[in-house]
Amino acid sequence: MASVASVDNQGQAHRVEADVLVIGGGPAGLAASACAAESGKRVVLVDDNPSLGGQIWRGAKASAGDSGDSALWRDRVRHAGVTVLTGTRVVSQLAPHVLLAERDGTGNGTAVQLRFQQLVLALGGRERFVPFEGWTLPNVMGVGGLQALVKGGMPIRDRSVVIAGTGPLLLAVAASLRHAGARVLLIAEQAPLRRLATFSTELLRVPAKLRQAISLQASLYGIPYLTGCYPLAAHGADGGQRLHSVTLRQGSRTWDLRCDYLATGFHLVPNTELAAMLGCSLVDGVVQVDAEQRTSQPTILCAGEATGIGGVELSLIEGQIAGYAASGQLQRDSQRAAALQSARLRWQRFASALNACFALRPELGELAGPTTIVCRCEDVRLGQLDGIDGIEGWRAAKLHTRCGMGPCQGRICGPILAQLRGWPAESIRPPVFPTTIKTLMADFTDR
Amino acid sequence: MTEPSMTEQVTITINDQQVTVPNGCTVTGALLRQGVDWGRRSVSGDPRGPLCGMGICFECRVTVNGQTQVRGCQLLCQEGMQVRTDG
Secondary structure (H helix, E strand, O other): OOEEEOOOOOOOOEEEEEEEEEEOOOHHHHHHHHHHHOOOOOEEEEOOOOOOOOOOOOOOOOOOOOOOOHHHHHHHHHHOOOEEEOOEEEEEEEEOOEEEEEEOOOOOOEEEEEEEEEEEEOOOEEEOOOOOEOOOOOOEEOHHHHHHHHHOOOOOOOOEEEEEEEOOHHHHHHHHHHHOOOEEEEEEEOOOHHHHHHHHHHHHHOHHHHHHHHHHHHHOOOOOEEEOEEEEEEEEEOOOOEEEEEEEEEOOEEEEEEOOEEEEEEOEEEOOHHHHHOOOOEEOOEEOOOOOOEOOOOOEEEOOHHHOOOOHHHHHHHHHHHHHHHOOOHHHOHHHHHHHHHHHHHHHHHHHHHHHHOOOOHHHHHOOOOOOEEEOOOOEEHHHHOOOOOOOHHHHHHHHOOOOOOOOOOOOHHHHHHHHHOOOOOOOOOOOOOOOHHHHOOOOOOO | OOOOOOOOEEEEEEOOEEEEEEOOOEHHHHHHHOOOOOOOEOOOOOEOOOOOOOOOOOOOEEEEOOEEEEEHHHOEOOOOOEEEOOO
16 A cells, blocks of 8 residues: 555645556556556556546546446556545656645645656547637537536537547547437548548457447437538637537538537647656657656656557556556566557557548648637737748747747647647646646655 | 436535535536636637636636636535636
8 A cells, every 4th residue: 555644634745655656547547556556566546637537437437438448447446455646736856756746625736745666657648629710719629628528517418519520539429428418410520531441441350449339330320420521610609709600611512500519629649748857758749668668767657648649448558568567567477468568569550540540631730820829828829920930939939929838838739830830849847737836835844 | 427416416606606516516517507608718808618628728727715727627516615717
């Protein structure tokens, strides 16, 4: 069991020590922490949401629609004696084996010092947004974003929703929204039909995914699914108070659709910021790992979407490998290691096919005009960034505008400017998430 | 919501008005359930609403129990919580 020292609800800092510290409570983190703890190691699992499950298994309990084995892994984590800290967000590194985190609690952040022997980063991914005129209107949300907000209590029954973006998430969310009583008017997938048809042969190789696809199709019966279809603009009512309609394009056809909500998201980008801040090497925008999920930093492992977007099955396998490796068990059972590594290879192939299928079409890079906001935090429009070339990129943008300097710390606009202007991601400086001075100044010495 | 128990309710205040929501509802969920414009504006004054639902975009930020810049989408409502959107 992990030791949790000086737990104090009066706002005093407290310290946590672990043999294996796991950051991120989605599929990869659940698998890593369970596997590490089952060997008797002290394992602490940290997540910034109120419950475990990450994005794909969001919610305090497993839901009927959850893919994979949400309930099974939650139970394994519980039975293995993992210490779970939810509502807790890592902000910086205090020393080689020490991280600083903030617990929100009732909204008054408390500082937490996390000490570890081995660190597993299971940071997940976030949605990629593609800007177009009107995308900042209220009720335009991410695809996973809309689902997360509905799970968090936003009413959706009888409201009309257009889902426009790319990736398997569109279908999963459409099914989930329909189950919650929403009227899903249309699903617009930007990938062309011929590419999706190629992907379907990939599905045939993986029976579990094919079964999933078939059952998903059944629950989506009656909802138009248009391929090669993407949003051109969103339009507001009441002086821009909220979304009123969306303009869609498919081939040469363009039309408007009245809707209450637009769920728009274009696949996922890996959350690599904490890994980069800790000195882990990235290659092609993902955390570089070896066969044991070890990063370039000794004592730091990484599993799941942060090592490359690949879906829940791959995340679970990478999480298991990382959990066994971090607790020194991986090589003790060579049969199990081999089985996991060959499963990982299979799912990596599937993930490559998936990512190729849902690559963004060039037209999406032309939806934003000079007046389209590309940095939401600071209201910077694309036209303000004219004349700044790829080499100058972020440095020049930050000198001339406040692009990328808002609270999201470039998480929304970074991928946007990478897509539109080829600007590479910047180096990370702590804090990796906005935090309070009180947390940064927390005193962890004994009194 | 994934597991609402309608017999379990939580009462919070939003800008000094009492609001009751199902236990398990987030602060952002509670705000959205009221169906009013809570005045979230961009730096140039445009109306905004939550986008990412996962604590990244900060469009959902509110003041909770005096603490500013709290992401409402990641915080469960607790009995007696005081939320302000006019800070």
